């Protein structure tokens with residue numbers, strides 16, 4: 001996995017209450033990807049909500065972009081210890097996607113699925129009520145491919161590995177199923193304020 005370049009900008013000099021335990025601040029926007037950037041064609045792009053194997057709703061790029069949009073500014077925290085404050089995100093809240101489809105969560109657990117070989121598990125409670133968005137823009141610009149464009153999940157209150165890049169849908173699962181990093185020992189929830197980096201119990 002790529003590591004951030006040796007930065008001269010790392011500091012722990014954060015405003016009170018903004019830096020979770022054992023994190024440092026960066027002003028850069030490091031790129032961390034487990035594999036190659038997938039080639040994604042907007043003509044065939046889609047976002048799907050499944051209940052297990054069964055698709056419940058699907059949007060193509062035009063349909064997705066017609067959904068109500070939200071802008072928020074949030075801090076992000078990577079498990080490799082960098083945090084970045086005040087990132088401006090724009091996209092569609094997961095709750096607004098569900099509402100647009102007339103869906104209630106069929107199970108309490110989800111797996112975010114991506115173009116390429118990556119996934120991450122999230123309790124639906126961590127996605128609902130304005131806590132997560134499928135973002136298309138960061139800092140006022142369309143997401144670059146390396147940062148997960150055309151669309152990525154952003155779940156800022158959990159470590160940033162939960163913010164799946166190149167997201168293609170959300171699968172509701174009956175049990176809490178581990179995703180890519182969780183299968184490799186990362187924590188099933190990943191709350192930076194609780195220092196939930198690795199799942200010691202697994």
Ligand SMILES: Nc1nc2c(c(=O)[nH]1)N[C@H]1C(S)=C(S)[C@@H](COP(=O)(O)O)O[C@H]1N2
Nearest residue numbers: 030031032033034118147160161163164165
């Ligand atoms: N599809 C996919 N999403 C992913 C990853 C990945 O490798 N593939 N890496 C995760 C990790 S570990 C982090 S820290 C963030 C990094 O996002 P960035 O490259 O935009 O900083 O994306 C997360 N989402």
Ligand SMILES: [Mo]
Nearest residue numbers: 032078079161
């Ligand atoms: Mo990460």
